[in-house]
């Protein structure tokens with residue numbers, strides 16, 4: 668183990684597809700209104716990938732920027748982890764497709780399926796591999812093409828999601844770095860958010876297609892309550908593990924599922940709104956890519972400064988949730 672060193676984020680990058688789908692556009696597709704969507708979710712628009720763009724394409728575009736920022740050549744990469752619930756295919760892993768596109772032939776590759784908490788789960792996994800001495804660097808990507816699994820006739824879900832990718836390069840750092848992680852899961856509530864068909868339980872058939880089982884199914888109300896509790900608990904636990912609390916946080920970067928969830932988490936934890944990074948109005952919920960893109964934007968806009976206490980916090984289908992404390 669690299670006992671004396673910490674692992675830090677040495678480069679970030681993001682990619683958002685060009686096409687913007689506004690709430691006004693959605694008003695023409697389903698029985699909804701700009702007013703309802705903004706009031707209930709905080710979302711004004713979302714990005715939609717082109718029909719010839721798959722998740723790995725979004726991931727590669729974000730990864731190239733992160734590698735450039737980090738000054739790491741693809742051929743020197745030792746590990747690639749892609750967090751996604753919308754892989755290009757069931758197999759091979761999207762990470763292997765990213766490896767091929769980057770020319771990172773030395774890297775070990777795999778995907779992590781932890782839905783909206785995928786980026787935090789993947790960061791933590793990569794950190795442990797580097798701390799163990801197994802690999803000297805890692806590329807972690809949160810990438811999703813949720814538009815491919817969205818039922819565009821279901822107003823309960825189609826207004827919520829968007830496509831995008833965020834990436835970061837991890838390596839040992841001399842100061843700062845990841846100081847604490849808290850991860851959790853509760854499979855007993857797995858039915859609250861699912862993509863029911865297409866796997867071994869319900870292989871694709873005319874019936875699964877007719878019943879729209881290849882799209883996201885969600886019990887939004889139930890999830891809302893658990894999300895607030897879980898995200899607040901995760902932030903508190905990750906901070907307490909290293910003797911910190913929410914008041915020590917300089918910037919809080921949450922998964923962006925619903926503005927009202929984030930406001931409730933702020934209230935429960937005592938986090939001032941000025942310390943929370945919000946981008947939900949621009950992109951909606953991009954699952955694993957939400958936290959990744961938010962982190963990237965916070966770095967690139969100068970919101971995160973050297974020495975800052977940065978808290979990532981995410982919650983999603985599984986149920987899974989987790990938080991990470993990074994000294995920047």
Ligand code: COA
Nearest residue numbers: 699700703707783822823826887888890891894924925983
């Ligand atoms: N436009 C207009 N009306 C809509 C609508 C839409 N897009 N979607 C739902 N409605 C209607 C419902 O049909 C319902 O009507 P009814 O009272 O006549 O039955 C009403 O609005 C209220 O629906 P409800 O589901 O109670 O709304 P809500 O306030 O809970 O908001 C979510 C719905 C999905 C925005 C909210 O529950 C949420 O964000 N949940 C958590 C999502 C989440 O965390 N996902 C997992 C983590 S990634």
